[in-house]
Amino acid sequence: RRADEAMYADKRRIKNGPGPTSDQKQLATDLWGAAERGELRVYYQPVVELPSGAITGVEALVRWQHPAHGMIPPGAFVPLAERIGAIDEIGAWVLAEACAAIAGWRAAGRDLHLAVNASARQLNGGFADRVARVLAETGLPGAALIIEITESVQVDNADVVSELHRLHDLGVRVALDDFGTGYSTLRYLTQLPIDILKIDQSFVSVLNGTAQSAVVADTVLRLGRMMNLTTIAEGVESAEQATELAGLGCLNAQGYHFARPMPGEELESLLFPAVSQAG
Numbered sequence: 001r002r003a004d005e006a007m008y009a010d011k012r013r014i015k016n017g018p019g020p021t022s023d024q025k026q027l028a029t030d031l032w033g034a035a036e037r038g039e040l041r042v043y044y045q046p047v048v049e050l051p052s053g054a055i056t057g058v059e060a061l062v063r064w065q066h067p068a069h070g071m072i073p074p075g076a077f078v079p080l081a082e083r084i085g086a087i088d089e090i091g092a093w094v095l096a097e098a099c100a101a102i103a104g105w106r107a108a109g110r111d112l113h114l115a116v117n118a119s120a121r122q123l124n125g126g127f128a129d130r131v132a133r134v135l136a137e138t139g140l141p142g143a144a145l146i147i148e149i150t151e152s153v154q155v156d157n158a159d160v161v162s163e164l165h166r167l168h169d170l171g172v173r174v175a176l177d178d179f180g181t182g183y184s185t186l187r188y189l190t191q192l193p194i195d196i197l198k199i200d201q202s203f204v205s206v207l208n209g210t211a212q213s214a215v216v217a218d219t220v221l222r223l224g225r226m227m228n229l230t231t232i233a234e235g236v237e238s239a240e241q242a243t244e245l246a247g248l249g250c251l252n253a254q255g256y257h258f259a260r261p262m263p264g265e266e267l268e269s270l271l272f273p274a275v276s277q278a279g
């Protein structure tokens with residue numbers, strides 16, 4: 001918890017990385033092979049059921065343990081990785097690492113699902129094949145996996161559409177992340193095979209108990225019910241927000257109020273308290 005909090009203490013790092021723009025070239029160079037050199041980490045943020053708060057799954061969120069700059073958040077290197085073409089390598093590593101971890105925790109008795117973020121650039125031909133391979137290698141059932149995409153994927157791209165359908169064939173679900181913040185939001189719902197809507201944290205942070213502040217969250221939740229989609233509220237930071245969302249019929253949530261993203265070992269002691277006490 002402390003580690004992840006500290007990483008965000010310097011707000012500048014979230015988008016700009018560890019240094020001034022001139023360092024971006026060096027950072028890009030460093031990024032190549034970061035996965036192979038063992039510098040990437042997967043943090044897991046619990047997804048909970050409302051109102052109980054019981055953990056039903058986790059979202060995998062990548063971090064980069066840079067040898068000189070310390071822990072770097074994804075906002076500071078994922079867009080860079082997309083630009084230089086390193087996102088496939090990074091995404092493949094995150095997928096394999098997280099699927100193996102979740103398969104292990106499921107084998108130890110926790111029925112968890114796993115959500116993994118995918119950049120638009122990763123959804124080229126071959127993505128679903130990779131997912132199929134990782135599922136086979138780790139033994140994770142497709143039904144336990146969720147791939148999160150954003151409204152930056154090209155809704156008209158035939159490759160994207162067919163990769164998403166192939167994920168469905170594997171039993172994998174597709175979530176639309178940060179829902180409502182992109183362009184032509186509603187077209188995604190009619191043209192892509194979407195199973196889950198993630199209500200962006202900007203629609204959660206405004207909740208203040210008034211009907212006006214809840215209009216967007218309420219509308220997305222209603223839309224989800226009408227389209228038979230699962231909905232998950234993101235960025236829940238207070239008990240008041242959780243209560244209000246539950247009152248609007250929201251059944252799933254994520255946010256600092258429940259748990260921050262954390263390393264696998266920490267999640268493990270949360271999931272299996274008796275086991276970690278025993279040593």
Ligand code: C2E
Nearest residue numbers: 061062073074075078094117118119235236237255256261
């Ligand atoms: P996202 O998928 O929308 O993930 C949610 C982000 O919100 C995470 O930031 C998480 O740490 C943060 N968050 C969770 N709860 C709260 C809260 O209560 N309050 C606030 N203020 N923030 C909260 P993070 O880890 O910095 O990730 C940022 C973005 O980077 C992600 O947004 C996702 O788009 C991208 N990303 C992360 N991991 C990967 C990855 O493996 N591959 C790709 N392609 N993108 C990734």
Ligand code: MG
Nearest residue numbers: 059117148177
């Ligand atoms: Mg996400």
Ligand code: MG
Nearest residue numbers: 177178198234
């Ligand atoms: Mg999001």
Ligand code: MG
Nearest residue numbers: 150177178200
């Ligand atoms: Mg996001």
